[in-house]
Structure formats: C-alpha cells, structure tokens
Amino acid sequence: MKNRLNGYMLLFCVTVSVSVAKAQYTLKKDFIEKNLNEAIKQIDYLGSNTPSEKLPRTYEAGKSISSGTGWWTSGFYPGTLLYLYEYSGNEELLNRAKQKLKLLEKEKNNTTTHDLGFMLYCSFGNILRLTGDRSAYKDVLLTGANSLISRFNPVTKTIRSWEGWTYPVIIDNMMNLEFLTQASKISGEKKYQDIAITHANTTMKNHYRNDMSCYHVVDYNPQTGDIVAKKTAQGAFDESAWARGQAWGLYGYTMMYRETKRKEYLQFAKKIATYILNHPNMPDDGVPFWDFNAPDLPASSPYASQYKQYRDASAAAIIASALLELSTYVKNTKAKEYVNAAEKMLVSLSSDSYKAPIGSNGGFILMHSVGSIPHKSEIDVPLTYADYYYVEALLRYRNLLRN
DSSP, X not given: OOOOOOSSOOOOOOOOOTTSOGGGOOSOHHHHHHXXXXXXXXXXXXXXXXXXXXXXXXXXXXXXXXXXXXXXXXXXXXXXXXXXXXXXXXXXXXXXHHHHHHHHGGGGGOOSOSTHIIIIIIIIIXXXXXXXXXXXXXXXXXXXXXXXXXXXXXXXXXXXXXXXXXXXXXXXXXXXXXXXXHHHHHHOOTHHHHHHHHHHHXXXXXXXXXXXXXXXXXXXXXXXXXEXXXXXXXXXXXXXXXXXXXXXXXXXXXXXXHHHOOHHHXXXXXXXXXXXXXXXXXXXXXXXXXXXXXXXXXXXXXXXXXXXXXXXXXXXXXXXXXHHHHGGGSOHXXXXXXXXXXXXXXXXHTSTTTBOOTTXXXXXXXXXXEEETTTTEEEEEOBHHHHXXXXXXXXXXXXXXXX
C-alpha cells in the first residue's frame, strides 16, 4: 500500500540511524506479523459484536459493552482499524474506520472533555496521516483542537481535565498534547504547540515526586494557580503509583521530545523509564500490577483483600510502545535496555496468558486490563485502548526491524 506521510502529520514514524545495532532486536519478523495478522482476524470478530452506531469499549461477564462517541475511548477502535490497514493494505479495514469516523466527527465541537486527543487524534489524525486527505479531515482536527484549548487556563498553565473538584488536571492529559502539536503543523499556528509545551512544563513541575513516580490528579485553584491537593482517582491511594498513569507520563514526555526536541523532555522520559523498569514490584513478565504499590497494600486498604495481584495489560502495551520510540533517541546501551524491556512485554502480551484466542473475548485482542478499581469499573477485562497501543507497539517494532 502507499503510506502517504505528508509534512503536517508525522505520527511517530520510526527513523533509526545505522549506529543502533540491529543485533539488539531479538523478536523476529514472523512473530510480529503473526500477531498483527491475528489482530486483524480478531478485530473482524469485534466488529461483528459492535452495533453500527456504537464503538467497542470492553467485554464483561459474557457481554459486549459499547459506548457512544462522547466516551473518552471512542477513538481507539477506528484508530486500531487504521493501524491494521496501514500494516495490511486491506481496504475493508479502512472503510470500516471511515464508517465509525462519520459517527465520531461531531465530537470536534465537544468542549466538555480533555480527551479529544484520544477521541479525535487517534482516529482522524491517523486517517489524515495515511490518506493525506486534508479536505476531508483538516477541519475536523482543527475544530477539535480549538475545542481542546478552550479548556486551557493561563493562570494554572494547564488544560482542565474533569468538571467537579476545583480545577483538576490528571497525568492522562499528557496524551492529548500530541493532538495540539500536530494541529500547529496542520495550521501553521504556534498557539496549539505553545499550550502543549506550557501544560507539559507545568505537569513536569507539579505532578512528579522525587522518585519520578507521578500523582494521578493535581487539583489547582483556577484564580491563583496554587495547588489545592494532590490526589488519586484510579490508584490505590493518593501517594501510590497508579500503573497506567506512569505509562501515560512515559509516553507523553517521549512524544513531547519528538515534537519539540527539547532535551529536558528526553531526560525526563528517561528518568520515568528508570522508575518503571527498576521498580521492585515490576513482575518478571513485564506486565505491571494495576498499581505499583498494590502488592504491598496493608490490610487496612479497601483493595488489599481482593486486588493486590491484578495486572494491567493496557499499561504494559502503552509502556512497550513508548519504550520502543524512546530507544531511538538514546545511545546504544540505553537503547538496548529499552528495546529488551519492550520485547519482554510484547512477548508476554502475545502469549496465551494475555492474548485471547481468536473468536473469544468479545473480539478484543488482549485480556486482563484494569479500568478503575476504586470505581469498581472494568476490572480484569479487555479494554479497547489496550488493543490500540498493543497494535501500535507491534507496528513500531516492525518499523524498527525494517529500518
């Protein structure tokens, strides 16, 4: 197929210098392609279980659970279809993605959420990258970017996450900044990237502890910019290291280095990677517990009796994808460390322990992810974003092998 990367949309396309030794890549092309081909078969089954006017979300207690376009994960299914189209050239995958994009387009006017990067960039960003059709997709992306920056507060220097609280900002927000950096490339206007940089700098200053773990939520005073509280919503406790939050941060700062070439972002991403990879509670298979502190929870914790050992495949998929990109920005020894860790995660996620047999699991690829244990929501189930970042990681690895 023709992959028409234009000058405006540069969603991470691996370019590796000759100095990065090929010997460091131990997974074979056949392994990667086998898992991508099986992902195509599984996503066919997922499509058959998804109503035409809905987007797949999870599969629980033998039932497929879908969402409307306003749910934060709505962009991942069309994004996964587009990744698999990029790999295979199968036009049917592209057509199915386009059908879902018709439903999703209205979210460009949604100013009530910070998740527009997930919703619109993982979907419309990918299709613009692959087709180059600016006439069809430029307006959607720029309208959506303007909706996102309407939530920016110059006093707190952040984009607001949720309503409620005082002015909450979650680490997940780092993942929506790529949308803004690309909006600047599409439009030629600096304002989007400037806001992304400002938000990233504020998060770097306020979200991270000395050990390079991050808080889930920092709540601000929107009038003064002062910090009201540092909390968690989905982690085990306020001072714990919620696993997916650590993954969002690693991915986000790696991406921000790619987009800006600011060395402080690269150094920050490396420090986050060190925290994650060297954590004493990181399991041998590289798939984190839902919270890095979960195995050590005291009996007084409301989660200790039942949830100490739950894994989060979605966190592993995000970390693996981020590490593969980060490996291309560092010297050989560090690059090998990151690639080896990502390989371990991909092998684990591709095993029977985490990857569902074709025709099962409601059509989702991976099993054993966790949405939010504190909210008793999506616990030990497949999740659409786990599949998205798993497929992305496989594609990134394939590009590394090809280069």
